[in-house]
Amino acid sequence: MRQKQVNPASKYRMYSPTAMTNAYQAVREMRLPVKTAARQYGVPQTTLRDRVLGRIDPETTSSGPQALLSQHEEAVFVEHIKAMAQLGYGYSRSELIDQASNYAVFLGKRDQEHPLSDRWYRSFMDRWPELKKVKPRSLVNYRAQATSKEKVTAYFDDLKSALLKDNLMDKPEHIYNVDEKGIQTEHSPPYIICAESSTPAITSARTCITTILGCGNALGTQIPPYFIFKGKRMRSELLEGASPGTQGTVTESGWSNSDVFLEYLDTHFLKYVQRPSEDQPLLLIFDGHKSHITIPVINWAKEHNVSLFVLPAHTSHVLQPLDVGCYGPMQRIYNAQCHKFLRENPSSKITRYDVCSLACNAYTSALSVVNIRSAFKRTGIYPFNPEVILDTQLAPSKAYLVPEPETDIHDIHEAHSNATTAPQPAEFFKTAEKFITDKQTFEHKQPNKTISSIVSGKSITSPTVEAQIITHKSETKSKPSSKSGNVKKCSIPSSTSSKRQRVHSPQPGPSRQTATKALSAESDYSSGDEITDDEKCCACHLFQPKELQNCVSVVFTKWAQCDYPACGHWTHLKYCCKQSVVRLHDEFFCPCHDNTYTEE
Structure with missing residues (x-):
């Protein structure tokens, strides 16, 4: 029968990283012997000697192979990740691995054929517990800019x-x-609460x-x-x-x-x-x-x-x-x-x-x-x-601020201003963040003079602001509304030289057809002019087909112009003739000329 151990094996690494750092500094700066410093700070003598002799990086806190990137290189990368997240352009998991792979290639520690893996990502997240994977909330760009x-x-x-x-x-x-x-x-x-993963x-x-x-x-x-x-x-x-x-x-x-x-x-x-x-x-x-x-x-x-x-x-x-x-x-x-x-x-x-x-x-x-x-x-x-x-909360707006001519992109966040001791990492992330400068230049434009620019962040009951509001509204009323011009006025082509302007009137396109809404001939026109005979269908003598007079939805009516010499009549396709489509370079003859009319 196996005897119970009186002194079980001690746990792995009973000392703190701080004790190892203090012992290392005592040997380097105070010239203490390795054996004395190890006994004084309670750290393994062999482990301390390996750090003093340069066999192991003094900043190493775990056993096993060394990390691909040094602690300083990873620290610069972490600050870049934080800055991009604050600006509202953070990296997803796959994007972070891709960026780290490019970073390692830039530093000459990897080649393009051997990118970093998910295993590196998990180890990296363990080394930097301050980083976490979260679901960001949506923020509209104009809110970020404002x-x-x-x-x-x-x-x-x-x-x-x-x-x-x-x-x-x-x-x-x-x-x-x-x-x-x-x-x-x-x-x-x-x-x-349920038993299934999806319900x-x-x-x-x-x-x-x-x-x-x-x-x-x-x-x-x-x-x-x-x-x-x-x-x-x-x-x-x-x-x-x-x-x-x-x-x-x-x-x-x-x-x-x-x-x-x-x-x-x-x-x-x-x-x-x-x-x-x-x-x-x-x-x-x-x-x-x-x-x-x-x-x-x-x-x-x-x-x-x-x-x-x-x-x-x-x-x-x-x-x-x-x-x-x-x-x-x-x-x-x-x-x-x-x-x-x-x-x-x-x-x-x-x-x-x-x-x-x-x-x-x-x-x-x-x-x-x-x-x-x-x-x-x-x-x-x-x-x-x-x-x-x-x-x-205000950091996302920095991506839309126009920097001074001598301002470096690293001045956007304080962490990069302290990272000037490593030129290579700084140069890499300067290139990676260049799009922020491009975005600042692209988004910078003169603001429009709207009512919002007058009252934004002010008391509108003050006499000064009230006077500006009254002036703005009077100027707005005196100018033609841009929204009222959204409906284009098109003319109905005819054989006569005079062409009347109508709202929703048909105009021929590249296929020599035209489309218009199903309109009421009595009330859907903004002008009070009557529809002339030249603007009506030569078959039914109406602007709108009879089949659509009681229609309450939006229906587009196709028209075609007759190619018979000196005719030029317009006809409803599908409703008033046998043809429903007239394509480019096709000939069309209205029902008035039965002897030359041909089906498509």
Whole structure:
């Protein structure tokens, strides 16, 4: 029978890497003998001697073959990975391995025929535990470009001036944020418990959008939701199951507009704000959507002693409290409510009549006192603190800033400014990051003069900004709208010398055919001119075929012009003749010339 060991074998490597480093420095700098230093710091004598004699790299912390890249070379690579991730252009697993292989080839430690493998990747990630594989959140490029250090700093300077002007630095109950949130009848299923690796979840079909106007103050008080349904007539059934104080209206699109926003402020917002009288000013913060920036809204605000402050354009993901801390939890709660509703109710679909009760529960839970206070704190509004906006939140904008002529791309992140001791790695990553300089040059252009550039990050109730808004709107009205010119006016070719301009009129293309919408001959023209005989079909003597007169959808009618000498009549293809297609260089004769008419 085997005897139990009295002194079992000691565990591998009982010393710390720091002790080995201190022992190595004692031998090198203090000239201690290897044996004395090993005994003093509790490290193996042979291991210390191998490092002193240069047989093993002093920075080695694990046994086995040495890593392909030195610790300094890997450190430069890690800083490059971090910088690219902060800019929003991080590497995936396969891209990181490819980049490391090119890096090793550049340093002369590998050739093109022997790239690095997944095994190297796993060892590399073990050596650098600060790196992790994560799923990044999507960030639209114009949001990344807009959220720059300069714009955020200017925003906080203007916000501080607005708070001091109305003496609201210590009055959170008078600082409000309002924002829209769109919800669908189709929801994203939550995580569920099941035995299979993949399983379906029943959802309702997407029908129409419903908008919620939500609001809360920095003290944590929420204002009841205001719903905007898609439709033409408001029904009381749409608000069934609503929480107390909930109101709503309808629009054709289900989105808010300037009239709805003004109605919300006047009939809903004022009803629930916390202030003793209108002598106490309020600060209302919102984004720069065009429905918020209107002269009636500004006049309403001045009448009721409300200061309107507009966030910088495309920065709501960082600076708007409701977006930062409330609407994300609200969407998750709404998804869970919809999932539970479909399971517990006989109906297997969610309609707009069910949206209000489901969304009210989510709204009440998500816009809690804790969430609203935390949201205002995370955005630096109350307590007023610009420092809460981290540099990592602003880092993606650096890819769109035009550097100074002598500025090196490595100045974008601080880590590379300290990596000048290794010229080879620095040169490699300078080439790898050249696309950032190209992107900076490509994205740099003069901003358009829009209403957003005037009100972005400013109080629009101030006289100066209000005057600029009035001037801009008057200039916009005096200029022809570019959107109204999107519909091109084309002429119907005819044998006469005069060609009338018509909206949606047919014009021959390369195949000598023309296409037009199925139009009503009575009302679909923007001009009041009558359609002449030359513009009608020579067979049915109508501009629109009889078969399409009661059609309610968009249908394109094909025309062809007769090639008979001195004729030039236009005819509906398919409806008024036997041919349905006329191709390039084909001859076509209208039904007026039966003796020469031939089928295709």
